[in-house]
Amino acid sequence: MKVSETTTNSKLDIIEKTSRSRVCGYLKAKGRTIVNGANEEVLLIGWGLGNWFLNEGYMWNSFENIRFDRPRRIERVVEELTGKVYKEHFFKEFRSNYITEAEIRDMAELGYNSVRIPIHWRLLMEEDEEIIFKETGFQMIDQCLDWCEKYSLYAFIDMHGAPGGQTGANIDDSIDDVPRLFTDEHSYKQCIELWKEIARRYKDRYIVGGYDLLNEPIRPGSAQVASYDHLLPRLIQFYEDVIHEIRKIDDKHMFSIEGHHWSTTTEIFDRVYDANMVIHFHRYGCNPDYQAYKAFVELSMKMNLPLWLGETGENILEWFSAMYPLALDLNIGLNIWPAKKMEGINSLYSIKEPAGWRKILSYLEGGMHPGYQEARAIFDELLQNIKYENCIQNKHVTDAVLRRSGARVMGIDFDEFPGRGHSYFSHLHHENEHPHRSNTGMRLIPRTRKDPAKIGFYNQWDFNALVLQRGEFACYTFTGNQSEKEWQVSIRGLEEGELIVYENDGAIQKIQFSKSSDYQVFVLPSLKQDATFLRLKIEVLSGEAAVDWVQLKDVMRKGK
Template sequence: MLTLVLAIISVIAQAQGFLKAKGKIITDSNGNKIILRGMGLGGWMLQEGYMFKLGNIGQQYQIKARIQELVGQDATDKFYQQWLEKHTQKADIDSMAAWGFNSIRLPMHYDLYTLSVEKEPIAGQNTWIEKGFAMTDSLLSWCKANKMYLILDLHAAPGGQGNDLAISDRNPSLPSLWESRDNQLKVIALWKKLAERYANEPWIGGYDIINEPNWGFQDAKDFRGTEEKLNLPLRNLMIEITKAIREVDNNHIIIIEGNGFGNNYRGILPTWDNNMVLSFHKYGNFNTKAAIQNFLNLREEYNVPLWLGESGENSNNWFTEAIRLVESNDIGWAWWQSKKMGINNPWEIKITPSYQKLLDYWNNKGPKPSKEEAQTSLDELISLIQLPNNQPHADVIDAMFRQVKEHKAVAFKTHRIGSSVTIPAVDFDLGGQRIGYYDKDTASYHYTPGVNTQGNRGKAYRNDGVDIQLEDGQYQVFSIENDEWLGYTIEVEKAKKYQINLEVASKEAEGQIEIWSNDQLLSTTKIKPTGNDKNWKWVKAGNIPLNKGTQQLRIKFVKGNILFRTIQLN
């Protein structure tokens, strides 16, 4: 009976077939176009400092050293064992599948699969570590159960593949991937080992063989490899990796990335395999066709599919625009990342007071905690990285899926008016710019010269363009500019006139607010200064007629210069 059940499961798993590069698109085994909608599991196998407010420390090996200095080697080893067990579990993958993701990108650290060149007991040989392979097997089983593709991504290669040290956990005192033939041979051997293990697994979507190389081969001053013209060492190594994979696996897509964080393909093409995809990464630039035109040109010239292998780290409005852009051009995507300390991901890892003490110490802003205090903070962190204790951000998911297809505002939370209702100002509608709200600064274009926007300047509560900050235990909308507005979808149980009151604060300038519903102006109210930003006052904004049913109430700040906290209708 068990054999029969396993056989049935095998048939179901095999039915979808291997993904293939067919002309300019990715297809399933039946030739149907597949748009990959994926999430990268950043921070699991490989920690980058910025994910945990430790950008000043950077690489994972340095974070480990800081932890060891506080709690010792044994406790540090235990912490990282728990981290790998708890950070990402089946519940995480189940949730992502339910939201609409059909793929996962696994950023792998090579040292979970094999020893570093420096630690090999016999030079030139490879010691294999079961831990990384077992973790990958578990993740694959979770993906298969949800009919999701798993894309393997070598995020930290032996020696490190670039001068951005944190993304590959590179120690600059040791030879890099490009300065050591032994490191290169280890990369080749690792990919052959992975391909042997997963050659017949159709839910492996592909092999992303080197993440974000960034190296000046011709000119060391070209620190990130963005100006490189030939890229011969990168091309040659990727050809060697491909050859090793094809010795044992002819089923899977091989995904390549250019120099300069995946985007500099000069000298790398033409392709050398008939089942290959070009990946590019996109951060902090405009979401126009011009921004991706170079990659579209490569697709046309070399008849090869494209994949946006990494993007994110921005506002919801930017997410919607970017996904809409690439999907309209038959390009799939993998977002970065599922969880970290911050609001621009599906889940947020919370910061406890004890962890803040660690941050203060590591950032030279506070005293050294005792061993017991540090251990308590680390134990709390292990708890907080787990899904049940993450802070979910439904606004991020809505922006990545519903808003891409639907230009409509929906309620962030249900606001039902019976006799009265109180609405926090920060609970405005989902829907994005000019749909759920209007803000003059909706995204960060940090890689666009001369554009100094930020999105949510307070980086609290939500990832929309509206500026939200936490003050005295309450969230408030701040930095409000003239003509910005917030929309609130409300459910009115009884048609009548309602008194509307607004809780506001201001320093000096007089503000002015208009109340709109269904494109009809209902009231205009001047807001007198309250003296300072902490002196909150209720302002009567008029009796407004509301019809029974669902409608959007719009608060427009004709003159900004105020802070806004609460709406009250009765």
């Protein structure tokens, strides 16, 4: 299938479909789209509330330490450091303050229309032979749903940690990295009973966008980790069984179905599990171009079902600016992970590391115990730091997600649509050494950069620049606002020449460039101050130039 054969949204379509005014009534799959109770199309855009129900060590600045990588181990370490009584106090306060009405309100004000609530079975059920539910965990869900209803955000209930573990990794809090949900009958029964209880409680709440039945089931095997692919038939059986049981109680809510291997494969989607379902997939660390979506777009067309990029993120913001507008263009909703974490430069909310936190991390590596009193003081500070009002508000992250003023876009991440001759043009179809944007045929050359620190899925796709010769061009579309703005463009002359820059088809300025080994930043005025969308076009008139990046920025005047 060619890219040109896919169905795409206009930029105005995206504004309408992501509007919170469309958060009304139960969501439903209708062909390859999702519609609300008024039969209006909805395009999901939001964040995952990671580390709230189910803690992950890296969100506490503990990277790759197995002593502190999942809830049961984190709880054990907190008890070792502070005592059992304090541990109980700490986690009660942590869950009361990590996600509050303030975060939900802020996400709505930023322009998002949905959240994903990653639940952990141990907060909702007793670890016992009997099926006994815990009201405290359900009260957390109830309260969050009330906030979501108040501020018009759909909430997806995500089984992130299923009984026994569905993944076989830290992210499901499994006891031994075995996906025991599929091997142990009791765990299988517990999970189905839990979903039946969720359906009983929330079947009449439209604000629940859908039931995300299992997060990232059955991880891939490797030289270090056993493969459990032989359990795929059991995964398929689970989906069929749990859907059958839920539909006896709830015939309204949409199902979100994820494939195996970190929700990246299409293999299990050989059937329609339910008429009201969305195909849910994840993308991390890939090149942010059409190839990241191609297999699932083709699957969507084949199965006539909608798509949801239900988890993604953990990259530099230029990756966000390339990856997420393209998803929305393709009518793929998205949910970014996670909304909040410690020192989170690519999350909405960044928690400040407490003074003395390095003593906690040192203890994890075999260092000395800091003493109960000091450890409790450090965790007390963390309880203060996690509060919304004490977090750093990373508004620039949303600028990148929505590609609006403030975002920076790499030269190689020019518009995909409407396609060749409109969004970009090259005289020849180039076969580059790097595969990024290979479907476009545009020429890329290497561009060395420094690797960013603590970005787990950064893959150096941006170690390239776009080359344009006479008569070739590339376009970059941003969302505008009412403020005074300017363009900044980083260009290097490969051969002496001239280019012209257009904004929404109106010429802004010609730029002469000389052959150089360095990139130069040119600052250009934005002339369309009231435009909803701003489309920058760079066309080379003579010579040859490399485009490194493009940025739209608000102009800050003195005295304002």
